[in-house]
Amino acid sequence: MTTELPPFPDDLPTQELLVVDYDKLSQGDVEEAEKLWRAATEFGFWYMKNLATEELVDPMFAMGQETLALPMEEKMKYWQGNRGDSFGYKAAGATFSDFEGNTDIAEFVNVSKDDAFAFPVIVHRTYPAPVQKNMETVVRPFIRRCVDVCMTMLRVFERKLELPEGELVKRHREENKSICESRCIKVPPSPGRKATALGAHTDFGSISILFNKLGGLQVLTPGTKDDWKYVKPIPGYAICNIGDTLDFLSGGILRSSHHRVQPPPGEQANYERWSLVYFFRPSDDVEVVALSDKSSLIAEATKKPSRVRVPLEQGVTAAQWFKIRQGMWRTDSEKGIQSYIATGGKYDKSRA
Ligand SMILES: O=C(O)CCC(=O)C(=O)O
Ligand SMILES: [Fe+2]
Numbered sequence: 001m002t003t004e005l006p007p008f009p010d011d012l013p014t015q016e017l018l019v020v021d022y023d024k025l026s027q028g029d030v031e032e033a034e035k036l037w038r039a040a041t042e043f044g045f046w047y048m049k050n051l052a053t054e055e056l057v058d059p060m061f062a063m064g065q066e067t068l069a070l071p072m073e074e075k076m077k078y079w080q081g082n083r084g085d086s087f088g089y090k091a092a093g094a095t096f097s098d099f100e101g102n103t104d105i106a107e108f109v110n111v112s113k114d115d116a117f118a119f120p121v122i123v124h125r126t127y128p129a130p131v132q133k134n135m136e137t138v139v140r141p142f143i144r145r146c147v148d149v150c151m152t153m154l155r156v157f158e159r160k161l162e163l164p165e166g167e168l169v170k171r172h173r174e175e176n177k178s179i180c181e182s183r184c185i186k187v188p189p190s191p192g193r194k195a196t197a198l199g200a201h202t203d204f205g206s207i208s209i210l211f212n213k214l215g216g217l218q219v220l221t222p223g224t225k226d227d228w229k230y231v232k233p234i235p236g237y238a239i240c241n242i243g244d245t246l247d248f249l250s251g252g253i254l255r256s257s258h259h260r261v262q263p264p265p266g267e268q269a270n271y272e273r274w275s276l277v278y279f280f281r282p283s284d285d286v287e288v289v290a291l292s293d294k295s296s297l298i299a300e301a302t303k304k305p306s307r308v309r310v311p312l313e314q315g316v317t318a319a320q321w322f323k324i325r326q327g328m329w330r331t332d333s334e335k336g337i338q339s340y341i342a343t344g345g346k347y348d349k350s351r352a
Contacts, residue, residue: 005213005214005268005271006266006267006268006270006271008214008215008230008232008233008265008266008268009215009265009266009267009268012215012230012265012266013229013230014229014230014231014232015045015219015221015229015230015231017039017043017045017046017047017231017239018035018038018039018043018046018047019046019047019048019049019237020032020035020036020039020046020047020048020049020240021048021049021050022048022049022050022051022149022152023050025152025153025156026149026152033156033159033160036153036156037156037157037160040153040157040242040254040255041253041254041255042222042255043219043222043255043257044222044241044242044247044254044255044256044257045219045231045239045240045241045242045257045259046239046240046241047234047237047238047239047240048149048209048237048238048239048240049236049237049238051145051149051209051237051238052142052145052146052149052211052238056141056142056145057142057211057276059134059137059138059142060138060139060142060182060184060276061184061274061276062138063130063131063134063138063139063184064109064184064185064186064274064276065186065274066130067089067109067127067128067130067131067184068107068109068184068186070128070129070130072091074128075089075091075128076089076091077128078109078125078126078127078128079091080110082330082332082333083323084322084323084324084326084327086110086179086181086322086326087110087111087112087115087124087125087127087179087181088109088110088125088127089107089108089109089110089128090106090107090108090109090110091107092104092105092106092107093105093331094330094331094332095198095199095329095330095331096199096329096330096331096337096340097195097196097197097198097199097260098195098196098199099337099340099341101337102195102196103331104196104197104198104199105187105188105190105193105195105197105198106185106186106187106197106198106261107185107186108183108184108185108186109127109128109131109183109184110181110182110183111127111131111135111139111143111181111182111183112124112125112179112180112181113143113147113174113178113180113181113182114177114178114180115127115135116135116139116140116143116182117140117143117144117174119135119136119140120135123177139182142182142278143180143182143278146182146209146278146280147174147180147278147280149209150172150206150207150209150278150280151169151172153207153240154168154169154172154206154207154280155168155169157246157250157254161250161253161254161291161295161297161298162295162296162297162298163291163294163295163298164294167291167294167295168249171249171282171283171286172206172280172281172282172283172286173283176283176284176285177283177284178281178282178283178284178318179204179205179279179281179284179318179319179322180205180278180279180280180281181278181279182276182277182278182279183276183277183278183279184274184275184276185198185273185274185275185276185277186272186273186274187216187261187263187264187272187273187274187275188272189269189270189271189272190263190264190269191269191270192269193263193269194263195263196260196261196262197216197261197262197263197273198260198261199260199329199340199345200220200258200259200260200344200345200346201258201259201260201329201345201346202243202244202247202256202257202258202259202345202346203241203242203243203244203256203279204243204244204245204279204281204321204322204325204326205243205244205245205246205279205280205281205282205318205322206242206243206245206246206249206280206281206282207240207241207242207243207246207280208240208241208243208277208278208279208280209238209239209240209277209278209280210238210239210240210241210275210276210277211238211239211275211276211277212233212239212273212274212275212276213233213235213273213274213275214233214264214268214271214273214274215230215231215232215233215264215265215268216230216261216262216263216264216265216268216273217230217231217233217239217259217260217261217275218230218231218259218260218261218262219231219257219258219259220257220258220259220260222255222257228260228262230262230265241256241257241259242254242255242256242257243256243279243281244256244288244321244325245281245282245286245288245318245321248288248289248290248321249282249288249289249290249291250290250291250298250301251290251291251292251298251299251301251302252290252301252302252304253297253298253301256346258344258345258346260345261273261275281318281322282318283318284317284318284319285317285318285319286317286318287315287316287317288316288317288318288321289316290302327339328340328343328345329345
């Protein structure tokens with residue numbers, strides 16, 4: 001990743017986001033925790049600095065590049081399948097990217113936290129050779145760091161939501177099976193392309209941590225239908241956001257915001273776009289409901305009409321929720337484009 005990349009154009013409107021300093025947050029700094037809370041409840045997106053060093057991130061990109069450069073036939077041996085599973089390889093075109101039926105142009109390789117931590121023991125599956133080879137030296141340390149960072153944030157949310165100590169933590173224990181995973185994403189150079197690279201969606205899990213170098217990520221201004229703004233990548237900063245399951249558990253106090261990936265802007269469109277995400281999700285068997293009986297703050301929040309969630313069936317678990325969400329935008333899902341149109345790539349149509 002040493003190629004000199006053109007800068008993000010300076011004449012494009014971008015979304016300002018708060019910057020949380022992880023060094024301060026992890027030392028218990030009260031002001032930093034307040035900033036995180038504000039960011040997570042008002043917008044659901046924020047920058048985080050001092051989160052991970054280049055030594056942790058760059059080898060993940062190198063591993064992703066080596067993996068996605070393999071012949072298609074080899075990559076397809078690790079296909080994530082069409083039954084709502086995520087780990088393994090996702091080819092471009094598996095999801096809808098707009099309501100006209102265009103499809104995404106993003107390839108991924110997803111590696112399970114459970115597999116990375118247990119390696120060489122297989123918990124879920126095996127991966128292409130470049131992943132296996134780097135599992136202990138590259139993937140595991142990256143995921144280790146991301147899990148620790150997410151746990152620190154989760155404890156802040158738990159306290160601010162006035163939940164009894166451990167209520168969120170016990171739903172995200174690393175030793176329990178989950179769909180937590182790292183994802184390395186490649187979008188090919190797309191000069192002149194207007195169509196979306198990865199369609200509008202909310203993230204399915206609790207917290208996502210994103211590293212990217214080129215622009216293209218856009219967030220929807222809350223309360224609007226189509227005010228999409230770029231989030232400018234800042235060297236050394238990660239971009240974090242809240243996903244659906246934390247939104248549900250918190251009764252909508254924490255915001256899972258709608259985002260998408262457009263081709264990189266300006267000169268940047270001539271380059272491959274690489275991004276890396278860690279998805280922090282609840283353990284598979286956690287019930288995804290507002291924790292109203294554990295916090296009066298959450299109970300109150302669920303009464304506000306503007307915060308009403310699409311009612312989940314009682315007893316829907318995090319693993320089931322993931323499959324439901326996958327089905328909402330996969331081209332091979334039973335309902336096809338109808339489900340993407342009906343949901344707009346998010347779980348709650350009533351909330352922009
Ligand atoms: O590549 C990006 O900037 C964002 C990717 C993303 O939103 C996702 O994989 O859920
Ligand atoms: Fe996302």
